[in-house]
Amino acid sequence: MVTSALLYLAFLGAVSIERLAELVISRRNARRAFARGGVEVGQRHFRVMALMHSAFLAACALEVVLLERPFPGLLGALSLVVALLAQGLRYWVITTLGEQWNVRVIVVPGAAPVSGGPYRYLRHPNYAAVIAExxxxxxIHGAWLTALVFSVLNALVLSVRIRAEEEALGPAYAAQMGGLPRLVPGRRAARERPSSP
Structure with a gap:
């Protein structure tokens, strides 16, 4: 238990460092977007989302340590595989979006929607990765309470975030990407109809 818990805490530490590196990239990309006339939307829900993500990794560690959660064997190993695959999807998103990738919703007027990489299959592959994570x-280490609570909180936040983001991206985005499923590959979504005047 002690050895597996320490390995798990080291894993959480590595994820935390990786998230900090992402914030550096995001800030750089935000500066570039604002320099090109970018407009930010959804600041209020972004603060809630940032707080939730900050608390998430701490909650993982605290549940494992304070409630002495044991390593759950096969479930833990499968969860690690899912987490690593989600991380791979996240990097695919970041690479595909390049300078357009950001943790905030910043829309640059006239910028065309990205439709390559994972965006050939999903409208929001980054959020699919977050849901999996x-x-x-x-x-990975049996913190089922954290998984449950933060999955529910994340679903609530994403229901607001995705709606705000798609609205901000406007009709060109809806026309190009509206036929794709939002989060789960498979059956294509029905094309969104333009709202009547």
């Missing part, structure tokens, strides 16, 4: 990272 919120469930899988805690379950």
């Amino acid at each position: 919120m469930a899988a990272i805690p379950l």
Whole structure:
């Protein structure tokens, strides 16, 4: 238990460092977007989302240490695989979006929607990766309570975030990407109809 818990805490530490590196990239990209006339939307829900993500990794560690969660064997190993695959999807998103990738919703007027990489299959592959991580990272070491609570919180935040983001991206985005599923590959979504005047 002690050895596996220490390895898990080291894993959480590595994820934390990786998230900090992402914030550096995001800030750089935000400066570039604002210099090109970018407009930010959703600041209020972003603060809630940032607080939730900050608390998430701490909750994973605290549940494992304070409640002495044991390593759950096969479930833990499968959860680690899911978490690593989600991380791979996240990097695919970041690479595909390049300077357009950001943790905030910043829309640059006239910028065309990105439709390559994982955006050929999903409208929001980054959020699909986050959903997988919120469930899988805690379950690597049996922190089922954290997985449950933060998955529910994340679903609530994303229901607001995705709606705000798609609205901000406007009709060109809806026309190009509206036929793709939002989060789960498979059946294509029905094309969004333009709202009547």
